[in-house]
Amino acid sequence: MNRRARVNNALAFGLIRAIAIVFLLLVVYVLLYTVVQGWSELTRGAFYTSPPSTDHAGSGAGPQIFNTFYLLILTVILTVPSGLAAGIYFAEYAGTGRLVNAIRRATETLATLPSIVVGLFGYALFVQATGSHPSRLAASLALTVIALPYAVRITEDALRSLPTTLRESSLALGATRWQTITRVLLPAALPQLVTGVILISGRAFGEAAAVLFTGTVGTPTAYANYSLSPFLPGDSLAVNLYVFRSQVEPGTVPDAAAYADGVAALLILLVLVFNIAARYAARHAVRRLQGAI
Amino acid sequence: MSAEFRIQVAPEVVAAVNGEKLPAPAVETRGLDAWYGDFQSLRKVDFSAAKGRVTAIIGPSGCGKSTLLRALNRMNDLVPGYRTSGEMILEGSPAPTDPAGVIALRRRMGMLFQRPNPFPMSVFDNVAYGLRLERRWKKHDLDEPVERALTRAGLWEEVKDRLSRSALGLSGGQQQRLCLARSLAVDPQVILMDEPTSALDPIATLRVEELMREFRDEVTIIIVTHNMQQAARVSDVTAFMMMGAGRAGELVEINSTIDLFNRPSDRRTEDYITGRFG
Numbered sequence: 001m002n003r004r005a006r007v008n009n010a011l012a013f014g015l016i017r018a019i020a021i022v023f024l025l026l027v028v029y030v031l032l033y034t035v036v037q038g039w040s041e042l043t044r045g046a047f048y049t050s051p052p053s054t055d056h057a058g059s060g061a062g063p064q065i066f067n068t069f070y071l072l073i074l075t076v077i078l079t080v081p082s083g084l085a086a087g088i089y090f091a092e093y094a095g096t097g098r099l100v101n102a103i104r105r106a107t108e109t110l111a112t113l114p115s116i117v118v119g120l121f122g123y124a125l126f127v128q129a130t131g132s133h134p135s136r137l138a139a140s141l142a143l144t145v146i147a148l149p150y151a152v153r154i155t156e157d158a159l160r161s162l163p164t165t166l167r168e169s170s171l172a173l174g175a176t177r178w179q180t181i182t183r184v185l186l187p188a189a190l191p192q193l194v195t196g197v198i199l200i201s202g203r204a205f206g207e208a209a210a211v212l213f214t215g216t217v218g219t220p221t222a223y224a225n226y227s228l229s230p231f232l233p234g235d236s237l238a239v240n241l242y243v244f245r246s247q248v249e250p251g252t253v254p255d256a257a258a259y260a261d262g263v264a265a266l267l268i269l270l271v272l273v274f275n276i277a278a279r280y281a282a283r284h285a286v287r288r289l290q291g292a293i
Numbered sequence: 294m295s296a297e298f299r300i301q302v303a304p305e306v307v308a309a310v311n312g313e314k315l316p317a318p319a320v321e322t323r324g325l326d327a328w329y330g331d332f333q334s335l336r337k338v339d340f341s342a343a344k345g346r347v348t349a350i351i352g353p354s355g356c357g358k359s360t361l362l363r364a365l366n367r368m369n370d371l372v373p374g375y376r377t378s379g380e381m382i383l384e385g386s387p388a389p390t391d392p393a394g395v396i397a398l399r400r401r402m403g404m405l406f407q408r409p410n411p412f413p414m415s416v417f418d419n420v421a422y423g424l425r426l427e428r429r430w431k432k433h434d435l436d437e438p439v440e441r442a443l444t445r446a447g448l449w450e451e452v453k454d455r456l457s458r459s460a461l462g463l464s465g466g467q468q469q470r471l472c473l474a475r476s477l478a479v480d481p482q483v484i485l486m487d488e489p490t491s492a493l494d495p496i497a498t499l500r501v502e503e504l505m506r507e508f509r510d511e512v513t514i515i516i517v518t519h520n521m522q523q524a525a526r527v528s529d530v531t532a533f534m535m536m537g538a539g540r541a542g543e544l545v546e547i548n549s550t551i552d553l554f555n556r557p558s559d560r561r562t563e564d565y566i567t568g569r570f571g
Contacts, residue, residue, distance in 0.1 A: 095373065165410040168368060169472070173423040173479065174400035183422070188413045291415030291459035 031272075034265045041262020042269075051224030052240060054248055057255045061263055063224045067136070067234040068205065068270070071215070074140040074230065075204045076197065079147045084186075084193075086148075087155020092181055111149035118145050119213035126214060137230040139215030143207055147200040154196030158189035187289045194282035198275055205271050208238035215239070237267045315530065315549075317385070319344040319483055319513040320365055325379035327357075327364055329372060334360045336541040337379070340532060342483070344384075345510040349528035349550065350517045353565065356534040357542020358517040362485050365515070366402040367395050384482070403476025403484040408492045409468030411460035411475070416443075416452050419460045419471055423479035438478055446474035447504055466497025473504065477512075484508075486516040490523070502527050521566060525554055533562045 041047045050060025086107075094100040113121075122142030127134055162185055170180040186193070216223065216235045223234050235243070244253070245260040253259070318341040327335035335357045342348040350358045363369045364377055367390075381388040389398055400423070411419050420439045424430060439456075443449040448470045452463070460471055469489060476484055486505075490498040505514055505527050518524050524531050531550040537543040546559045557563040 163410065165406050165408065166412065168371070169404070169406060169410050169475075170412070170422070171371070172366060172368060172399055172402075172404035173426065173475065174396050175422075175426050176396060179426055183425075184412050290413045290461075291418070291457055292462075 031268060034261075034268050038262040038265025041258060042265055044262075047259075047262055047266075052244070052259070053253065055252050057253060059244070059253065059255070059259045061237060061240060061259075061266065063226060064235060064237045064240045064263070065266070065270075066226050067223070068236040068238075068267075070136060070228075070234065071140055071143060071211065071236055072201055072204045074136065075143040075147060076201065078140055078144040079151050079200060080197065082144075083148055083151020084155050086152040088159065088181060090152065090156040091159035092177065092185075107149045107152050110145070111153070113146075114209075115146055115207055116209040118142055119210040121145070122210060123213040132231070134213070134215055134217055134233045135231045136215060136234050139211045139234075139236075140230070142210040142214040143204050146207065146210060147203055150200055150203070151196060154199070155189075155193065158192035158196070159185055161192070162188055190286055190289060191282060194278060194285075198278045201274060201278070202271055205236075205267065205274070206238050208236070208242045211236050211239050212242065237263050237270075241267065315343040316345055318342060318382075319384055320515065321380075321382040322361075322364070323380040323382070325361070325364065325377060325381065327360055327369070327377045328375065330374035333539060333541040335364070335377075336537060336543050338534075338542070338544045340544055340547065342513055342515045343530060344513050346529040347505055347509070347514040347516065347527050348530045348532065349524035350515065350532045350534060351519070351521055351524050351565075352534035352542075352545075353536070354519070355540070355542075356536050358519075358534055359487055360542060361534070361544075362487055362515060362517050365483075366399050366404055366485060368404070370395070400479055401482050403473075403479070403481040405469070405472055405476065405484060405486040405489040407488045409465055409472055411463070411468050411471050413459065413461055415457045416460050416463070416471060417456040420474050420478050422475060442474040442478035443471075445477050445508075446470045447500060448474055464497070466493050466500060469493060469497065469501060470504070473501070481512065483513045483515065486514065488517055488519065491519075498523075521554075525550060533557075533559075533565065535561055535565070 035042070046058065046060050048060065048065065049062045050058065051063050052059040052061060090100070090104065119142060122138060122145060123134070126132075126138035126141045132138070159181075166184055166188060167180055170184045171177070175183070212235075216233055216239060225232060225234065241260050241263040244256045244263065248256045250256060321341040322338055325335055325338040325340070326333065338357075338361060340350075340361060350361060352358050360369065365381070369375045369377075383398070383401075389395060412422060414422075417435075417439055420442050421430070421435045424435060424438060440449060440453075443452060448467060451467060452471070455462075460468065463471060469492075473484075490501050493501065502523065505516070508514060516524075516527065528550045530547065531553045532547040533545045533553065534542050535545050546553060546557065546562045548558065552558075553562065554566055557566060563569075
């Protein structure tokens with residue numbers, strides 16, 4: 001190797017490493033800054049149990065924590081089966097017809113829609129057109145519109161990235177295609193599929209714009225219910241953060257900004273904990289399905 | 294034809310060629326043509342594999358060896374644009390072509406691939422896979438057939454203490470024998486092997502070759518190999534294939550291994566085995 005190539009190699013490697021370190025520092029900074037800012041709220045017990053209030057100080061985010069997980073679970077329930085089905089169809093059955101390509105392109109377009117558009121579209125379709133009012137179900141459907149293209153794409157890519165010989169050796173043993181998909185391919189793709197669910201969940205956790213129109217009535221109403229009904233409205237932590245940071249009058253709720261900081265810190269910590277827990281659960285499931293090496 | 298090229302042949306194969314007639318074919322093709330789209334890959338192939346014997350298919354790269362092998366268990370049907378014509382005969386009757394029939398056919402014909410490809414699951418689940426396809430089993434009832442298949446594949450002693458651990462932790466040679474056990478578990482009549490040792494080291498290769506000889510009379514083996522020594526070591530019968538006009542694969546000669554290597558009846562076979570071509 002000549003000198004020039006060596007220098008270039010060292011430069012490229014140094015640059016890539018520097019960029020990686022910058023990103024790591026950025027993440028750590030955001031995390032620390034947010035948690036430090038919200039610390040006083042995070043350490044206040046009532047913050048987790050009380051409902052938020054739009055006319056006096058001392059709000060809590062209890063119902064919003066509940067509702068965030070409610071929306072998350074409902075969205076995952078709506079997204080995963082249909083996303084899996086469509087992804088399996090594209091990867092294993094569809095081939096490359098003209099119609100299939102059109103559907104594939106439509107899916108990709110859906111993934112690029114701004115979430116505020118999905119929120120308005122969701123409002124028009126799931127709320128106005130059905131003659132109902134904003135609800136958790138409508139919010140979850142809007143979140144599903146956002147998440148579904150990712151679910152389809154992740155499933156398709158996960159199945160396609162598996163070696164052909166896995167498919168062939170199953171079929172060569174006399175398995176049907178469906179047996180091959182359910183008994184070999186999906187278990188083998190499980191780690192990627194779990195990563196997909198985590199990514200989708202991150203979107204559902206943090207999405208404010210889509211939920212704002214479909215899950216709430218769009219005014220700084222503070223929702224306080226722990227009901228399990230999907231037909232009741234409810235705001236998530238992200239919506240609550242937006243409302244208290246920008247909609248509430250500082251005169252009526254003196255601690256609105258501090259409260260919003262607390263909500264932001266809680267949101268970021270929940271996402272973190274959720275990620276770690278999901279990965280841990282996935283590793284456990286993979287070990288059970290695939291055996292320890 | 295000259296007989297200057299001598300190659301070592303397994304002693305029992307010599308005995309077999311000298312002493313006994315070959316059994317009736319387990320698998321036969323008559324006038325088999327195969328196309329990938331417009332490209333003809335096989336032309337008028339008359340192949341047969343004697344029951345309970347090892348038949349090797351040799352020939353230069355691209356001559357259609359693997360296509361022929363994969364035509365037998367209809368694996369090529371998965372390739373878009375693939376079609377065949379001609380006859381395929383299994384134990385004297387026409388091979389099925391309907392989807393349910395093809396699945397039944399594949400259960401009777403195991404397949405070993407170039408690279409060991411165990412499923413990413415436990416050793417036990419790999420071997421039990423084929424059995425579980427037909428019906429539900431109580432886990433306990435699977436112990437015996439799984440042990441039997443692993444024993445036949447010469448792997449039981451090595452894996453009996455790690456049945457519940459991932460098959461991917463085994464060595465390459467062990468993985469290939471596990472794939473063999475996976476096929477054996479459903480008691481196939483035929484095992485198709487597509488260069489089964491090309492990814493293995495010499496010792497692991499030897500183990501697999503020994504097993505092939507142990508299955509004599511029990512299982513019909515058809516092995517594609519680009520290693521002529523291997524064909525000579527393990528097979529009773531050898532088929533030599535080559536590209537003909539339009540690069541379509543043709544079967545040049547099929548004969549007892551000892552005759553094919555020592556008294557080739559076709560000029561092209563002789564050129565290939567003496568290294569003048571290939």
